[in-house]
Amino acid sequence: MGPSMRDVAALAGVSPRTVSNVVNGAAHVAPGTRARVEEALRTLRYRPNAAARSLRRGRSGLVALVVPEVGSPYFGEVAARLADVAERRQWTLLIEQTGGDPARERRLLDGVRAQLVDGVVFSPWSLGPDEIAARRDTAPMVLLGERGPEGVADHVVIDNVAAARDATAHLLALGRRRVAMLGAASGVGEDTARLRREGYRQALAAAGLAPDPALEVPVGALHRADGARALEALLDAGTEVDALFCSTDELALGALRVALRRGLRVPDDLALVGVDDIEDGRYATPSLSTVAPDKEAVAEEAARCLAERMDGAAGEPRTVLAGHRLVPRETTGAARAPA
Amino acid sequence: MGPSMRDVAALAGVSPRTVSNVVNGAAHVAPGTRARVEEALRTLRYRPNAAARSLRRGRSGLVALVVPEVGSPYFGEVAARLADVAERRQWTLLIEQTGGDPARERRLLDGVRAQLVDGVVFSPWSLGPDEIAARRDTAPMVLLGERGPEGVADHVVIDNVAAARDATAHLLALGRRRVAMLGAASGVGEDTARLRREGYRQALAAAGLAPDPALEVPVGALHRADGARALEALLDAGTEVDALFCSTDELALGALRVALRRGLRVPDDLALVGVDDIEDGRYATPSLSTVAPDKEAVAEEAARCLAERMDGAAGEPRTVLAGHRLVPRETTGAARAPA
Numbered sequence: 001m002g003p004s005m006r007d008v009a010a011l012a013g014v015s016p017r018t019v020s021n022v023v024n025g026a027a028h029v030a031p032g033t034r035a036r037v038e039e040a041l042r043t044l045r046y047r048p049n050a051a052a053r054s055l056r057r058g059r060s061g062l063v064a065l066v067v068p069e070v071g072s073p074y075f076g077e078v079a080a081r082l083a084d085v086a087e088r089r090q091w092t093l094l095i096e097q098t099g100g101d102p103a104r105e106r107r108l109l110d111g112v113r114a115q116l117v118d119g120v121v122f123s124p125w126s127l128g129p130d131e132i133a134a135r136r137d138t139a140p141m142v143l144l145g146e147r148g149p150e151g152v153a154d155h156v157v158i159d160n161v162a163a164a165r166d167a168t169a170h171l172l173a174l175g176r177r178r179v180a181m182l183g184a185a186s187g188v189g190e191d192t193a194r195l196r197r198e199g200y201r202q203a204l205a206a207a208g209l210a211p212d213p214a215l216e217v218p219v220g221a222l223h224r225a226d227g228a229r230a231l232e233a234l235l236d237a238g239t240e241v242d243a244l245f246c247s248t249d250e251l252a253l254g255a256l257r258v259a260l261r262r263g264l265r266v267p268d269d270l271a272l273v274g275v276d277d278i279e280d281g282r283y284a285t286p287s288l289s290t291v292a293p294d295k296e297a298v299a300e301e302a303a304r305c306l307a308e309r310m311d312g313a314a315g316e317p318r319t320v321l322a323g324h325r326l327v328p329r330e331t332t333g334a335a336r337a338p339a
Numbered sequence: 340m341g342p343s344m345r346d347v348a349a350l351a352g353v354s355p356r357t358v359s360n361v362v363n364g365a366a367h368v369a370p371g372t373r374a375r376v377e378e379a380l381r382t383l384r385y386r387p388n389a390a391a392r393s394l395r396r397g398r399s400g401l402v403a404l405v406v407p408e409v410g411s412p413y414f415g416e417v418a419a420r421l422a423d424v425a426e427r428r429q430w431t432l433l434i435e436q437t438g439g440d441p442a443r444e445r446r447l448l449d450g451v452r453a454q455l456v457d458g459v460v461f462s463p464w465s466l467g468p469d470e471i472a473a474r475r476d477t478a479p480m481v482l483l484g485e486r487g488p489e490g491v492a493d494h495v496v497i498d499n500v501a502a503a504r505d506a507t508a509h510l511l512a513l514g515r516r517r518v519a520m521l522g523a524a525s526g527v528g529e530d531t532a533r534l535r536r537e538g539y540r541q542a543l544a545a546a547g548l549a550p551d552p553a554l555e556v557p558v559g560a561l562h563r564a565d566g567a568r569a570l571e572a573l574l575d576a577g578t579e580v581d582a583l584f585c586s587t588d589e590l591a592l593g594a595l596r597v598a599l600r601r602g603l604r605v606p607d608d609l610a611l612v613g614v615d616d617i618e619d620g621r622y623a624t625p626s627l628s629t630v631a632p633d634k635e636a637v638a639e640e641a642a643r644c645l646a647e648r649m650d651g652a653a654g655e656p657r658t659v660l661a662g663h664r665l666v667p668r669e670t671t672g673a674a675r676a677p678a
Contacts, residue, residue, distance in 0.1 A: 041475055042473065042475050045475060045476075045477050046475065060455075061455075062433075062455075069419060070409065070415060070418050070419050070422060070434065071412075071415040071416045071418065071419030071420075072415070073410075073412065073415070073619075076409060076410045076411070076412070076415040077410045079409050079410065079434070080408060080409050080410030080436060081410075083409060083434075083435070083436045087443070092433065092435070092455070093433075093434070093435065094401075094431065094432075094433040094434070095409065095418070095422075095432070095433070095434040096422070096431070096432070097419060097422045104426070116399075116400075116401075116431070134381065136380055136381050136384060136385070137384075138384050223618075224618060224621075224622045228622070253619070253622050254622055256622075256624070257622045257623075257624055257626075260624045261624070279562075279563060280412075280592070280619040282563075283563045283567070283592050283593055283595075283596045284596075284623065284624075285595070285596055285599045285600070285623075285624065287596075
């Protein structure tokens with residue numbers, strides 16, 4: 001056992017209540033007194049028992065963000081924003097990655113770990129609505145992305161159909177007629193892929209074009225390497241293509257590298273648009289046109305929904321739509337912006 | 340109060356001990372029995388009391404990674420690797436970002452949150468050795484980067500002097516004589532900047548060149564925007580320069596964008612080397628030469644040291660050196676690698 005608050009109080013010459021107020025920030029303490037207590041805490045290397053405190057309060061102060069990959073730029077940016085919001089709300093944000101692995105998603109959704117936290121922000125890739133609905137844990141949960149089964153939990157999404165339609169329409173407005181989609185299906189995030197393909201097809205239809213299966217390219221995952229491989233395959237097959245709508249910026253940056261390496265002029269021979277607005281795209285040469293989800297709003301709305309549920313708000317699960325906007329850059333011929 | 344293990348046991352027709360074994364994975368349970376228990380857990384929405392369990396065990400199972408920015412590609416990659424190691428060790432990894440803010444670093448080092456965890460992997464930017472040594476919390480800690488004051492905690496580092504020397508020597512071996520360093524000082528990570536500048540100067544000296552203050556460029560932070568601004572300023576000042584050693588890949592990618600936008604040929608007019616080996620650099624056009632720290636080893640060694648200390652290992656704090664290697668790519672004229 002380490003030193004107790006009583007030990008600290010004795011050394012500082014104050015009451016245990018005062019020590020508690022300094023440790024928990026629960027009430028005003030005069031600066032001089034606070035300094036004496038902090039000195040005593042340091043001298044004794046006092047360590048409050050977090051588990052005991054958590055039992056008393058009935059809350060751990062922990063909120064989990066569960067994402068497929070913390071190392072991907074998109075999820076890294078969302079995590080960074082949510083960490084800022086958590087700091088403001090005095091939550092400790094615990095970040096977990098699933099690798100999109102269904103067993104790991106299930107364990108995090110159901111298992112021992114989730115039960116440590118007051119609330120969960122979950123971005124599922126592999127689990128379907130039924131599995132999410134059947135989860136054992138009862139901590140408040142907010143879903144990010146498209147897997148939000150109605151009636152299970154609040155979810156925060158962008159309008160993926162409209163986002164894909166805007167991106168594709170932008171390419172068609174440049175006069176492109178052979179617009180391929182990279183990521184028309186993928187091993188992960190199947191619902192998102194389906195919705196974005198729907199938006200892609202809607203834009204084609206509005207321009208009087210029929211979808212061509214040869215132009216709807218599936219990918220194994222959503223990384224640069226997958227985008228590179230997909231464009232290699234498309235070009236090697238001799239498919240005529242003058243534009244790419246890519247389901248993520250990472251796919252687009254991989255494809256961009258292949259296009260330039262093969263001597264294609266971008267955007268003259270091949271125009272590209274991605275989705276996510278990650279920082280790398282802004283600094284690529286040529287810079288990458290994209291659809292930017294309002295990541296600030298995604299983080300804010302997820303935190304707001306979660307806080308309300310943690311405070312006991314009842315009522316039907318809600319769907320909160322975060323905005324998005326098309327950001328034309330050099331890969332679709334926009335004037336060079338300053339770096 | 341939610342349902343207890345006793346309630347679950349009654350519904351499943353087994354002993355509370357069996358329920359405990361299923362929940363904690365503590366012993367073998369026959370598949371049929373396990374299925375009955377899991378069904379009962381689901382039906383009753385049983386939620387074990389993590390705080391009570393943590394009190395009994397004396398461990399929370401939580402390990403914290405505290406980094407300046409979870410959204411930066413370098414820390415995102417390190418976090419992803421550490422999350423994999425944590426998964427294997429059955430730790431729950433809690434990721435916190437400080438923004439490099441000294442008050443936030445101090446709070447995380449000292450405060451209420453750190454005391455919830457069994458161990459901390461800390462990558463400080465702003466706090467100096469004295470402040471780290473004076474921390475109040477007693478949880479085992481491993482430091483990443485250069486701020487590890489001897490005698491306070493184990494720390495895992497790369498040889499920053501050698502890394503910078505290798506990068507600079509590579510540029511000099513191409514015949515470059517006006518090699519600037521971007522990030523020779525910075526608002527954050529001062530010690531790392533100092534060590535890398537030392538390595539840069541050593542390489543110059545070995546080639547018979549004196550350091551030129553005009554070529555040692557400080558930056559405000561280590562992002563693409565800072566690298567872009569630094570090269571703009573260098574070129575606007577009319578400084579003669581034929582190569583850049585950049586203290587991070589992000590700085591280099593920002594500078595690369597400016598170089599290309601200004602019509603410089605890379606590497607003919609300007610060669611570049613970064614540090615970190617982030618994925619964006621591999622897919623940039625031209626692809627970015629870099630010094631790759633062994634991130635796998637950083638994560639593995641940090642986890643190993645922490646596990647040993649958490650298990651009560653005594654002994655003097657250690658310094659563990661992770662490897663690094665030069666990766667020449669197109670920005671220094673290496674043959675085009677396949678994307």
